[in-house]
Amino acid sequence: APSWPTVSKNLPLLGHGRSHHPMYASQDEIKMSSRRWCHGSPDNQEKDRLSRAVVGMSSSTAAIGDPELAKKICVPCNSKDIHAMPEDSAKKMLEQVGGWELATEGDILKLHRAWKVKNFVKGLEFLQLVAAVAEEEGHHPDLHLVGWNNVKIDVWTHSVRGLTDNDFILAAKINNLNLEGLLSKKATVQK
Numbered sequence: 001a002p003s004w005p006t007v008s009k010n011l012p013l014l015g016h017g018r019s020h021h022p023m024y025a026s027q028d029e030i031k032m033s034s035r036r037w038c039h040g041s042p043d044n045q046e047k048d049r050l051s052r053a054v055v056g057m058s059s060s061t062a063a064i065g066d067p068e069l070a071k072k073i074c075v076p077c078n079s080k081d082i083h084a085m086p087e088d089s090a091k092k093m094l095e096q097v098g099g100w101e102l103a104t105e106g107d108i109l110k111l112h113r114a115w116k117v118k119n120f121v122k123g124l125e126f127l128q129l130v131a132a133v134a135e136e137e138g139h140h141p142d143l144h145l146v147g148w149n150n151v152k153i154d155v156w157t158h159s160v161r162g163l164t165d166n167d168f169i170l171a172a173k174i175n176n177l178n179l180e181g182l183l184s185k186k187a188t189v190q191k
């Protein structure tokens with residue numbers, strides 16, 4: 001068999017600092033895992049979470065100038081109140097998510113950021129940390145691990161084919177991750 005790099009067994013697959021993979025977690029832990037999807041019918045915990053959600057998601061002014069983006073939570077992406085924000089609103093909100101830039105693919109506006117990691121396995125660990133935040137928020141980025149040590153992340157709201165506050169909240173939470181020991185010392189990042 002090929003000598004694949006040994007990915008550490010206790011890689012936290014779904015956040016909370018421990019893996020939720022059936023091989024490693026007890027059945028009740030799996031039931032307890034806080035996987036939530038935008039389209040699922042919210043249980044009480046979800047309702048509580050949503051009650052703290054940003055009010056007035058459709059107006060991106062709800063978050064502009066608010067330094068606590070990372071403390072906000074995403075709302076269901078299939079909510080009828082969610083709309084893609086105009087580019088000038090996105091440009092204003094960009095100031096709150098250092099290191100991210102606007103990118104357009106086709107006619108879709110996205111948030112983009114790239115990091116150089118120490119090696120392939122550290123890149124996977126980085127992606128696992130991001131996955132845990134995405135699962136917690138029910139809002140998911142596009143994750144790329146290319147050239148073995150380049151992590152690239154795009155964030156956009158697929159349901160409206162553009163940017164919403166959810167995307168900036170997720171980017172702010174990603175910026176708050178502790179990447180200690182994962183990033184390469186060489187700063188040059190492949191865009």
Ligand SMILES: C[C@H](O)[C@H](O)[C@H]1CNC2=NC(N)=NC(=O)C2=N1
Binds near residue numbers: 039076
């Ligand atoms: C149906 C529901 O909208 C989906 O479950 C969620 C999941 N995560 C998501 N993530 C992103 N980035 N955009 C979405 O529209 C989206 N939708």
